[in-house]
Amino acid sequence: MPGYPPKLQDYLDDFGFISARDERIDFLIAISDEFEPVPASVATKPYEEAHRVIGCESEAFVWAIDRPDGTLDFHFDVLNPQGLSAMAMCAILDQSCSGAPLEQVATINGDVVFTFFGKDISMGKGRGLTEIINAVVYAANQRLALP
Amino acid sequence: MSDINSRGYTNPDKLVSTDWVAANLNETGIRIIESNEDPLLYPSGHIPGAVEVDWVKDLNDPLRRDYLDKSGFEALASRIGITPETTVVFYGDKSNWWATYALWVFELFGHSNAKIMDGGRLKWAEEGRELTREKPSISPTSYSAPERDDSQIRAFRAGVLAHIQVNGQLVDVRSPGEYSGEKLHMEGYPQEGAVRGGHIPGADNVPWSRAANEDGTFKTAAELRAIYLDEIGLNPGQPTVAYCRIGERSSHTWFVLTNLLGFSDVRNYDGSWTEWGNSVGLPIEK
Numbered sequence: 562m563p564g565y566p567p568k569l570q571d572y573l574d575d576f577g578f579i580s581a582r583d584e585r586i587d588f589l590i591a592i593s594d595e596f597e598p599v600p601a602s603v604a605t606k607p608y609e610e611a612h613r614v615i616g617c618e619s620e621a622f623v624w625a626i627d628r629p630d631g632t633l634d635f636h637f638d639v640l641n642p643q644g645l646s647a648m649a650m651c652a653i654l655d656q657s658c659s660g661a662p663l664e665q666v667a668t669i670n671g672d673v674v675f676t677f678f679g680k681d682i683s684m685g686k687g688r689g690l691t692e693i694i695n696a697v698v699y700a701a702n703q704r705l706a707l708p
Numbered sequence: 709m710s711d712i713n714s715r716g717y718t719n720p721d722k723l724v725s726t727d728w729v730a731a732n733l734n735e736t737g738i739r740i741i742e743s744n745e746d747p748l749l750y751p752s753g754h755i756p757g758a759v760e761v762d763w764v765k766d767l768n769d770p771l772r773r774d775y776l777d778k779s780g781f782e783a784l785a786s787r788i789g790i791t792p793e794t795t796v797v798f799y800g801d802k803s804n805w806w807a808t809y810a811l812w813v814f815e816l817f818g819h820s821n822a823k824i825m826d827g828g829r830l831k832w833a834e835e836g837r838e839l840t841r842e843k844p845s846i847s848p849t850s851y852s853a854p855e856r857d858d859s860q861i862r863a864f865r866a867g868v869l870a871h872i873q874v875n876g877q878l879v880d881v882r883s884p885g886e887y888s889g890e891k892l893h894m895e896g897y898p899q900e901g902a903v904r905g906g907h908i909p910g911a912d913n914v915p916w917s918r919a920a921n922e923d924g925t926f927k928t929a930a931e932l933r934a935i936y937l938d939e940i941g942l943n944p945g946q947p948t949v950a951y952c953r954i955g956e957r958s959s960h961t962w963f964v965l966t967n968l969l970g971f972s973d974v975r976n977y978d979g980s981w982t983e984w985g986n987s988v989g990l991p992i993e994k
Contacts, residue, residue, distance in 0.1 A: 582765070583751075590752050618802075643801050643830060645748040681764045683745050684953065 565669060566661035572653055576676050585679060589649045596648035597655070599624055599636040608638065614696050617689035619644025621651060625700035633666070633704055634659045635697055646678065650690045653677065654697050666701035669694055712826060716929030718970030722963075723826045723926065724797055726835055733757050739790045742829065743800040743810040753839030755799070755832060759788045759846060763806055763956065767813045775978075778855050781817045785851035792819065792851065799825035799832065803920040809959040812976055815861060817853045824963065827924040834923070861962065863949045863975035865983055868908065869990065877948040878911035879940070881961045882981065886953070887913040889994045902985025906994040908951065912940040916957040919964045932969055944971045951977035951984075 564570065579585045603624055604612065614621040620640035625633045635658050637651035658666045671691035674682075678690065712723045732738050733756060740758040742750045750760040761767065766784055769776055776784065790796060796814065798807035804824055811822045825832070833839060858864070863871070872878065885891045889905030907913065918935055919927055926932075936942045948971055950958040955978025965971040984990055 582747075586747055586751050590748050593748065593752070642833065643746065643749060645752055646746050649748065682747070683763075683956075686745055 564665060566657045566665045568661070569653070569657035569669065569673075572657060573673060573676050582679065589677065590645065592652050593645045593649035595656070596637075596639070596652040598638040603636050604638075614689070614692050616692040617647060618685055619647035619689055621647045621689070621693050621696075623651075623693065623696040623700070625697070625704065627704070628660060630660070632660050632663060633700060635700070637693075646682075646686060646690060647693065650674070650677070650693050654693065658697055658701075663701045663705050667698055667705060669698050671695055715926075717926075717968040718929070719967045722823050722967040724823050725826055726832050726837065729755065729797060729799070729825050729832070730837060737793065738795045738797065739788060740825075741788065741796055741798050741807075741810065743798055743806040744829070745800075745802050745806050749801055749829065751841065753841055756838055756840045756842070757844045758799075759844060761788065761798075761810050763809060767810060775813055775816065775856065778817070778853050781856070782851050782853045785817075785819070785853065786848050787846070789846040789849050790819075790851060791849050792821075792853075794821065796822045797825055798822065799828045801829050803830075803917060803924040803960070804828040805916065805957060805960050808963040809956045812861065812959040812962060816856045816858065818857065819853075826926060830924050861966075861975055863951075863977035863979075865977075865979055865987065865990075867975070868949055868951075868977050868979075868984070871947065871949055872908060872910050872991070875910060877942050877946050878908055879936075879942070879948065879950045879958075879961055879965075880907045880911040880913045881916040881950055881952045881958045882907075882913070883915055884913060886981070887911075889992075902981055904985045904992055906985070906992040907981075908984055909991050909993040911951075911993075912942075914940060914961070916952065916960045919961065919968075926964065926968060929968060932964060936965065936969060942971075944969060947973040947975070949975050949977050951980040953981045954978065955980045 608622050612622040612624055614623055622638045624636040628634055635655055637655060639647045671694045674687055674690045712725055713720050740755050741761050742754050742758045743761045767775055798811050800807035807824055814822050880887050887907045914935060919932060921927055948965060950961040952958040955976055958976050962974050962976040965974045
């Protein structure tokens with residue numbers, strides 16, 4: 562199944578049109594405002610370390626929960642209250658990957674971080690955001706590998 | 709955290725508390741400046757009246773790998789409404805990592821009337837103090853700056869090479885994995901990576917964040933001396949070079965050694981590992 566999840570592709574298309582830095586930032590802040598942390602029915606603090614995104618300094622956590630249709634619901638939390646970029650990234654992934662075909666989720670390349678955040682983000686920030694994506698892709702691949 | 713003046717720093721005037729900032733928000737002659745790694749933070753809420761100085765678009769030359777020049781600094785300083793007499797107070801995320809970086813660049817242009825708000829943005833926010841999305845209305849000034857002076861607090865590759873040949877003091881403030889050479893670069897970020905891993909010969913490894921408490925405030929002078937003097941044996945009277953990957957984390961250590969512990973000659977090698985680890989023929993230790 563080719564392509565990215567449609568909602569993610571929509572986001573990528575939208576960000577692809579943005580050239581002004583301030584406009585990009587305002588868009589990302591608006592998305593970060595939509596971030597919803599993992600519900601208590603899925604996980605409560607302190608979270609299991611197995612769900613921590615290694616390399617994310619904003620302390621992001623990711624959960625993947627099976628849905629009846631064989632896809633996954635993704636849930637996130639970001640423990641650093643200043644981790645707005647991580648929250649925006651998690652909100653994008655939550656909205657675009659939950660319920661999306663796993664074959665599409667599994668193809669997401671970490672480089673999409675540059676489309677969302679621009680090419681001048683710092684190394685640490687970029688790595689952390691990429692690792693959040695990698696965690697989602699890993700979960701999709703793990704689920705696909707199951708019989 | 710204890711009162712700044714009771715912590716034994718050599719130059720406590722370089723730090724101000726969140727209380728001090730709150731009490732001086734509307735004082736003329738003071739400009740509060742936020743500098744972050746995360747570009748979303750300032751627009752999402754900042755200290756009332758604070759302006760933003762961004763490490764990418766404001767402090768770096770857009771073409772060459774270098775900092776802004778005299779005219780660029782004058783334009784920046786004028787835009788944020790300061791004069792050479794203005795007291796600038798930096799704060800930001802990551803335990804003031806980027807705030808100290810901005811302060812260091814300002815000092816390259818002789819604007820030494822610069823301070824750090826201890827604890828940075830996180831402390832201010834966690835104390836429940838006001839953050840606003842309203843951008844301040846700034847009256848531009850006409851700032852006349854001297855030429856950038858790279859001779860006192862900045863180190864270049866040739867100087868570092870000469871420094872290690874006389875066994876000079878070096879502090880590598882990167883993570884242990886970077887210091888050991890286990891990590892060449894962060895995955896997906898070869899532009900900040902290196903073709904060789906390891907560290908500059910003779911460098912001791914003290915990750916920058918060891919100088920900060922969990923709340924982002926600086927450790928006391930006694931705690932800092934235990935790290936930098938007792939643990940790795942630095943002599944405050946000897947020339948010292950700090951480096952990391954691109955010179956930002958090491959500006960935090962530069963600030964600590966210079967202003968909190970009173971080292972007499974500390975330079976930040978901003979070429980750091982992205983220059984050293986990519987250069988042909990330079991010695992490397994693992």
